[in-house]
Amino acid sequence: MIGDMIETRIHGRGGQGNVAAAYLLAAAAFEAGRYCQAFPAFGAERRGAPVAAFVRIDATPIHLRSQIRTPDYLVVQDDTLLLDPKITAGLKADGAMLVNSTRSGEEIGAHFDCRAFSVDATALAVAEIGRPIPNTALLAALLTLTGEFPLDALAAALKKRFHGAVLEKNMALIEHAADAAPKGLWARETVDA
Amino acid sequence: MVDDARLADLRRKFGRAPAAPSEPAPAKRTPREAQPRFRGLESGHRACQGCGEALAARLVVECAGPDVMIANATGCLEVFTTAWPESAWRVPWAHSLFENAAAVASGMEAAMKAKGRNTKVLAFGGDGGTYDIGFQALSGMLERYHNVLYVCYDNEAYMNTGIQRSSSTPHAATTTTSPAGKERMGKRHLKKDLLSIIAAHHIPYTASASVAFPQDLQRKVRHAMGIDGPAFLVVHSPCPLGWRHDSRLTIDVARKAVECGLFPLVELERGALTNVMPIREVRPVADYLKPQGRFAHLFSDDVRAQEERDHLQALADYNIQVYGLTGEGQDPADTGGAAAVGRSGRAPRGNDGAARRVS
Amino acid sequence: MREALEGSQAIARAVALCDPDVIAAYPITPQTHIVENISKLVAEGDLHTEFVSVESEFSAASVALGAAATGARAYTATASQGVLLMAEVLFNIAGMRLPMVMTVANRAVSAPLSIWNDHADSMAVRDAGWIQLHATSNQEAVDTTIQAFRITQDTELPVMVCMDGFILTHTLEPIDLPSHEDVRAWLPPLEFDRKLDPADPKSMGMLVTPDFFPEVRHSHHSAMQKALATIEQADADFESAFGRASGGLLTVEGDPEAKIGLVAMGSTVGTMRAGMAHFQAEAGPARLINLRAYRPFPSQALRDAVRGLDHLIVIDRAISPGLGGILGSEVAAVLSSAPDAPRILNVALGLGGRDIPETLYPDLLAAVRDPDAPAFSVFDADLKKLAPEDR
Numbered sequence: 001m002i003g004d005m006i007e008t009r010i011h012g013r014g015g016q017g018n019v020a021a022a023y024l025l026a027a028a029a030f031e032a033g034r035y036c037q038a039f040p041a042f043g044a045e046r047r048g049a050p051v052a053a054f055v056r057i058d059a060t061p062i063h064l065r066s067q068i069r070t071p072d073y074l075v076v077q078d079d080t081l082l083l084d085p086k087i088t089a090g091l092k093a094d095g096a097m098l099v100n101s102t103r104s105g106e107e108i109g110a111h112f113d114c115r116a117f118s119v120d121a122t123a124l125a126v127a128e129i130g131r132p133i134p135n136t137a138l139l140a141a142l143l144t145l146t147g148e149f150p151l152d153a154l155a156a157a158l159k160k161r162f163h164g165a166v167l168e169k170n171m172a173l174i175e176h177a178a179d180a181a182p183k184g185l186w187a188r189e190t191v192d193a
Numbered sequence: 194m195v196d197d198a199r200l201a202d203l204r205r206k207f208g209r210a211p212a213a214p215s216e217p218a219p220a221k222r223t224p225r226e227a228q229p230r231f232r233g234l235e236s237g238h239r240a241c242q243g244c245g246e247a248l249a250a251r252l253v254v255e256c257a258g259p260d261v262m263i264a265n266a267t268g269c270l271e272v273f274t275t276a277w278p279e280s281a282w283r284v285p286w287a288h289s290l291f292e293n294a295a296a297v298a299s300g301m302e303a304a305m306k307a308k309g310r311n312t313k314v315l316a317f318g319g320d321g322g323t324y325d326i327g328f329q330a331l332s333g334m335l336e337r338y339h340n341v342l343y344v345c346y347d348n349e350a351y352m353n354t355g356i357q358r359s360s361s362t363p364h365a366a367t368t369t370t371s372p373a374g375k376e377r378m379g380k381r382h383l384k385k386d387l388l389s390i391i392a393a394h395h396i397p398y399t400a401s402a403s404v405a406f407p408q409d410l411q412r413k414v415r416h417a418m419g420i421d422g423p424a425f426l427v428v429h430s431p432c433p434l435g436w437r438h439d440s441r442l443t444i445d446v447a448r449k450a451v452e453c454g455l456f457p458l459v460e461l462e463r464g465a466l467t468n469v470m471p472i473r474e475v476r477p478v479a480d481y482l483k484p485q486g487r488f489a490h491l492f493s494d495d496v497r498a499q500e501e502r503d504h505l506q507a508l509a510d511y512n513i514q515v516y517g518l519t520g521e522g523q524d525p526a527d528t529g530g531a532a533a534v535g536r537s538g539r540a541p542r543g544n545d546g547a548a549r550r551v552s
Numbered sequence: 553m554r555e556a557l558e559g560s561q562a563i564a565r566a567v568a569l570c571d572p573d574v575i576a577a578y579p580i581t582p583q584t585h586i587v588e589n590i591s592k593l594v595a596e597g598d599l600h601t602e603f604v605s606v607e608s609e610f611s612a613a614s615v616a617l618g619a620a621a622t623g624a625r626a627y628t629a630t631a632s633q634g635v636l637l638m639a640e641v642l643f644n645i646a647g648m649r650l651p652m653v654m655t656v657a658n659r660a661v662s663a664p665l666s667i668w669n670d671h672a673d674s675m676a677v678r679d680a681g682w683i684q685l686h687a688t689s690n691q692e693a694v695d696t697t698i699q700a701f702r703i704t705q706d707t708e709l710p711v712m713v714c715m716d717g718f719i720l721t722h723t724l725e726p727i728d729l730p731s732h733e734d735v736r737a738w739l740p741p742l743e744f745d746r747k748l749d750p751a752d753p754k755s756m757g758m759l760v761t762p763d764f765f766p767e768v769r770h771s772h773h774s775a776m777q778k779a780l781a782t783i784e785q786a787d788a789d790f791e792s793a794f795g796r797a798s799g800g801l802l803t804v805e806g807d808p809e810a811k812i813g814l815v816a817m818g819s820t821v822g823t824m825r826a827g828m829a830h831f832q833a834e835a836g837p838a839r840l841i842n843l844r845a846y847r848p849f850p851s852q853a854l855r856d857a858v859r860g861l862d863h864l865i866v867i868d869r870a871i872s873p874g875l876g877g878i879l880g881s882e883v884a885a886v887l888s889s890a891p892d893a894p895r896i897l898n899v900a901l902g903l904g905g906r907d908i909p910e911t912l913y914p915d916l917l918a919a920v921r922d923p924d925a926p927a928f929s930v931f932d933a934d935l936k937k938l939a940p941e942d943r
Contacts, residue, residue, distance in 0.1 A: 023558065023724045030556035030726055037725045042582070042668060042718035042905065063689075064826035065719050065819045066909040157556075262748045264618055265757075272759050280755035285748035287621045288757035289644050293614035296606065300574060300618025300626070301748070303602035307573035307624055312750055330614065333607035 005058040006148065007068045011087050012077030012135070015047040020161075021075065021135035022053035027157035028139070029057040032149035037062045050081055057148070071095060073186075075142060077121070077134050079103065088112050096186045098142050100134045117145055119180050128173035129166070136170050137177035144181040146188070151178050231283075233258040238281035239273040243440030245430030245447060246270055246346040249404045250317065253344055253428070256411040257418055258284050262301055263315045266294035266322030269353045269432075270346060292326040294318045295334035298341045306340075313418060316343040320361035321351045323427075324385050335394040335423045342417045342424045348432040349384070356435040360385040363455065364508065365501040366487045368435070373490035378501050383508070391425045392461045398424040399461040404431070405447035409458060409470060416460075429456045437486025449481035454509035457516045471520030475513060478506045554728045559690040559720045560585030562727045563629075563655055564592075566694040568599040569735040570653075570701045573624035576604040576615035580634040581667045582717035583657035587629065609634035613641035613654075620650040621756060623747030625701065627652065631717055632659035635673040639680070642710075646681030647772070648757055651704040651744060652711075653697065654682075658818065658869075659717040660904040668905020669717040671818070671869040674846075675878050681772055683711040683779055684847040688821040690720050691727050692798045696844075698735055699786045699798065705742050706786070707779045714846070716819040716869075718905070730794055738793050776848040783845055799842055801850035804857045807837035812920055813858055813894065815841045815883060816867040820901065820908060824867070827913025835914040843879070851886045858887060861894040863920040868900045876900075876928030899931035906932055 008025060012018035019040045026038035034057050041052040054068040070090045079101035081087050091097060096115035099108055100122060109116030119141045121134030128137075136158065143151055151174060158170050233254025240247035250270055254261070262285040265271050271288040274281040289297045298316035305312050316334070318327055323345040334341060350368045351357040358371040363384045367373045371380040392399045397420045402410040410428060417424035431447050433440040450456040451470065455478060458470035479502060482488040491498045491505075513519060557565070563586050567575070577587045593599035602619075606612045609630050616626040630638060635656060645652065656674045660666040674684055683703060687693035693715040700711040715721060730738075746754060760768055784800045791797040806813075806828055816824055821842040828838055841857050843850070858864055864887075868877030875881055880898025887893040897920045902908045912932065919925045935943045 019722075023556075026724050027556040035726060036556060037723060039718070039723040042722060062725070063822035063829075064910055065723070065823045067907045069909065259753075260750045262622070262750065271757075275755050275758035277758040277760045277764060280758060282755050283753055285750055285753045286755045287618070287648075287748060288755075289614060289617055289648070290640055293610065293617075293641060296611035296614030297618035297621070299604060299606075299611070300576060300615035300620075301622050302618075303574045303576070303604050303615065304619040304622040304624035304626075307602040307619075308622075329607060330611050333611050336607070337604065 005056055005062070006073070007071045008055040008057075008073040008075060008142075009068045009071040010053045010055065010075040010077070011081050012051055012053075013047075013081070014049045014051050016077045017133050017135040018051045018053050018077060021077070021139060022055050024136065024154065024157050024161065025055045025139050025142070026057065027160065028143070028154040029055075029149060031156040032153035034059060034149070035061050037065075041067060050084065050087075073098065073142065073146070075138050076100065077138060079108075079118075082108070082112075088114070096145070098138060098145065100138055115186065117141070117181065117185065119177060121177065124173060124177055124180070128176060129169040137173050140174035140177035141181040144178045144183055145186045147184040147186075148188075151175075231255065231259050233261070233282065233284045234274065235281045235283055237279075239276065240269070241273075241432075241434055241440070243431075243433040243443040244269075244273075245404045245432060245443050246319070246348055247273065248443070249346050249410070249428040249430045250344075252404070252407050252410055253315075253414050253426075254284060256414040257313065257315060257342070260311070261285075261313045261315050263287070263317055264289065264294045264298035264301060266316075266318035266327055267291035267353070268319040268322055270317060270319065272353060291322055293330050294322055294327055295331040295341070295343060298343070299334045299337065299339045302339045302341050314339075314341045316341055318343070318345055319352070320345060320347045320349060320359045321353075323347075324361045324387050325359050332394065335391065335396050335425070338396075338422055340421055340423070342414070342420075342426065344414075345387075345425070345427040346430045347427050348430045348435060350432070350435050352432045352435045356432075361387065363505070365491060365505060367490060368487070378490060378495075378497050379487070388427065388459065388461070392464045394423075395464040396423040396425065397462060399464075400425070401427045401429070401456065401458050403429040403447045403451050403456060403458060405429075405444050405451060406458065406470070413460065435487070437489070438484045442484055446481065446484055449476060449484075452476040453478045453481045454513040454518055455481060455505065457512045457518055459516050466516065469516050469518055472513065472518045473520045475519065478502065478509045553731070554726050556724055557690070557727045557729075558585065558722065558724045559693060559715065560657075560722065561589045562690050562694050562729065563697060563715070563721075564589030565729055566697040567627050567653075567655075568593050568601075569730065569732055570627075570698060570739055571625065571736070572601050572627040574602045574604065574616065574619035575627045576606050576612045576619070577628050578606050578609045578612045578630065578634060580609065580631050580659075582659055582669075582721045583629050583631040583634070583655065585721060586655060586657065609637040610641060613638040613645065616652050616654075617641060617645050617648070617650060620645070620652045620744075621648070621748050623742065623744040623749070625652075625742045627654070629655035629657065631657040632661055632667075632673045635677055636661060639677055642677050642680040642682060644757075645710050647768075649708045649746075649772070649775070650710060651708055651742065653700040653704055654710065654712050655693075655697065656712050656714045657717040657721045658714050666904040667717075669719050669819075669869070670903045670905065671714070672903075674712060674714045675870040678847055678878070681709070681776070682847060683707070683709050683776070683783070684714055684845070685711065685783070686714045686817040686844055686846060687720065688799070688819055688842055688844075690715070690723060690725055691796070692844075693720055694727055694729065695790060695794070695796065695798045698730070698739065699783075699790050702739050702789075703779065703782055703786050705740070705744070706782050707775060708744075709775055709779055714818065719819045728796075734793065738790070780845070780848050780850055780853075783848075799844035801845040801853045802857060803842045803844070804839060805842075806839040808839065809860075810837035810839045811860070811862040812836070812865070812917060813839040813841060813861040813863070814865045814867065814916070815843055815854075815879070817843045817846060817879065818869065820867055820869065823908050823910050824913060827910035830910060831914045835917040838917065846879075849882060849886065854883065854886055855890045858890070858894055864894040864896050865916050865920050866896055866898045867916075868898060869902050871900045871903070871930065880928060896927070897925060898928040900929070901932050903930065908932070
């Protein structure tokens with residue numbers, strides 16, 4: 001909400017790699033030379049329960065440590081979560097929502113009256129890595145849609161987190177997921193070079 | 194009138210510097226170097242007359258030292274040896290709390306490992322700090338396999354705070370929190386079988402000893418010192434004040450506890466019984482109970498007194514049976530048997546009738 | 553080297569940079585990731601230390617105590633119930649004047665059960681005789697951890713590095729970890745004169761009669777007061793070596809002419825800093841005081857920092873039921889001797905992990921101007937959630 005800071009809220013279910021998604025997005029921003037901050041909505045939830053995580057990205061150091069109430073972007077890893085109105089609460093008027101779903105982005109956007117895009121990230125993940133972990137595919141799609149920083153930054157962040165076959169599969173996955181999203185659809189007018 | 198020359202001579206002999214040195218002081222000697230022989234626990238401490246624990250601790254440290262350090266639980270042993278600014282210890286010694294001697298010892302041992310040193314770490318606790326409040330820390334230390342010898346000086350109650358019952362207090366003994374009265378015959382519960390619990394950790398060495406059998410005690414300490422891993426030794430240590438017997442009877446009472454079977458002297462390795470001190474001539478439990486005021490109510494006309502005595506006798510009989518304490522036949526481990534030597538040095542009555550010497 | 557790291561991971565690596573001889577710890581949320589990361593460093597051979605994975609926090613502190621007594625560099629970490637289970641040992645460690653460092657991942661204390669952040673745990677042992685330093689960011693937590701190892705050996709007082717549980721421990725952000733060589737050059741080897749050593753046997757933890765006990769306590773208090781200078785010096789030295797400071801005893805920022813000031817500790821400072829920047833126009837000028845050293849309490853530095861203020865908002869993240877804010881009460885006591893001391897508005901915020909949004913900033917500044925505002929309140933409590941008789 002402050003200056004050029006981009007705030008992203010990621011929703012998912014325990015076990016979907018929600019915190020990992022937030023950390024990866026922030027780490028990618030770091031690789032792209034930005035300041036970043038990522039943290040989970042600290043809960044005592046178990047596998048399958050709704051969980052949230054927050055990512056702040058800025059060109060200057062980030063001091064604010066509160067949860068994100070008015071995100072620029074929402075990333076929803078499981079479309080059944082959209083039944084809960086709290087998930088979409090606070091999305092900025094010029095914000096946008098990326099959903100892992102087999103439904104179309106238009107349908108979701110129309111229902112929530114916001115910009116929305118969908119990727120069947122679970123199917124992509126199952127095809128590439130053999131497990132229904134949609135997080136990296138969604139991040140690749142988000143970076144492509146926003147054009148905030150290049151996909152290479154995400155690849156660099158992945159390289160620091162994964163190795164061997166897991167890394168190779170995720171690299172392939174983000175390439176495919178990036179192809180599934182139109183470049184710069186959500187590019188901000190004020191985006192800095 | 195003090196003979197100055199003789200005083201100086203004595204001081205030289207016992208390593209204390211003369212009050213006014215007439216010649217250049219020799220290179221600074223540590224208190225240990227200044228001793229005629231190594232004694233980890235010096236005399237002059239403030240233990241009561243006839244204190245079993247003080248004797249036991251001296252025997253243990255004398256045998257274990259000098260390359261040791263001690264973590265001591267809160268209790269009489271700590272209080273009577275270290276009233277600031279005086280300390281009776283001639284080995285590095287630290288007291289932290291009542292219930293953490295085993296954990297503090299774990300930390301000392303970890304530090305010795307980190308620094309590549311071989312100094313053996315000892316942990317000392319009473320039965321309160323071992324059977325009860327420090328039990329968790331002890332179990333953790335054994336499970337983590339620290340190279341520590343833990344010695345429990347078992348005087349069967351919280352003596353430091355004034356004789357309150359512990360889980361080591363024998364059945365029917367009176368303490369200030371298990372008094373005898375119209376409704377009660379002393380402690381209602383059994384003495385905890387700590388040795389079995391310790392042995393169940395399958396540590397290299399677990400043993401019981403008694404101040405009445407110093408050679409046996411020191412042999413066990415030496416054995417434990419040679420082990421690279423956890424070892425546990427419980428030493429039966431009478432407390433004349435708490436047990437209410439005459440101070441001069443400490444050894445006698447401790448010996449009778451062994452001879453009647455109530456305090457069996459055993460050794461276990463990796464949880465399996467490997468050695469026991471056999472009892473040649475089993476005494477009735479009453480012989481052990483009689484000199485002790487804590488059991489005085491068991492010798493009243495009360496009908497329950499006989500019941501409780503029978504109960505204690507049954508517990509002793511049970512020990513004799515499960516540990517196989519009766520010395521029969523030719524047994525090489527039998528030479529130090531509980532009845533092997535009397536105070537007067539009379540010949541023991543072995544099975545072959547020949548006199549035996551205590552090794 | 554700058555890296556994007558989770559706070560806990562960064563702490564584990566910072567501890568490793570300080571070459572501890574013995575680490576003992578027991579896992580508890582939200583400290584868990586610190587222990588796990590240390591375990592991983594040990595398993596990978598990146599940290600050579602005796603790591604003792606104990607059966608309780610009580611033993612964690614006791615193992616660290618035993619190690620420190622032999623002159624080893626010792627470390628442990630815990631939070632919440634773990635701090636309380638350690639409490640007896642913490643007093644003991646400080647009373648024995650043993651050097652060691654402990655991270656507290658600050659968390660509320662049960663009941664009711666809460667795994668979330670507040671300062672009730674470290675506040676509960678504020679009188680244990682430990683130095684307590686608070687970090688506002690993970691960079692400060694890392695740098696303060698390294699400094700703590702130096703402070704503890706210089707003062708022979710144990711040092712607690714407090715970092716807000718989850719808010720810092722679980723946040724990934726850019727962190728600059730110094731090199732091992734640089735830390736080794738900056739942090740001298742631990743030389744502990746009173747160590748247990750068979751070559752020169754000493755007794756420690758002895759019984760002290762009333763003849764000497766008050767003198768022992770006096771010397772401890774006096775050592776804590778002298779530690780104020782050591783803490784400042786360590787931070788200054790660290791800054792000259794590594795190019796950044798962690799806040800000395802306290803820092804003052806904002807408008808020096810402002811009539812309203814805020815005092816906070818830990819991550820709340822960052823959020824208030826953001827609030828001050830964002831709401832400057834509508835809320836008016838203010839001065840923000842970040843209290844880094846809670847024990848020893850920097851009384852004189854605080855008196856200097858509040859000079860010229862009419863109002864001072866003291867933000868507590870723990871309360872003493874029946875009194876009010878703990879920090880607030882202490883600040884009031886310290887300022888009672890200051891001329892023209894500001895009027896204090898003491899608020900508790902973020903208890904049990906209640907999120908502190910920066911939008912609270914203008915509300916706080918409005919409250920301070922309200923003559924009817926209570927001297928102490930749990931500011932973000934929604935009393936409508938309570939039965940009328942409990943409000």
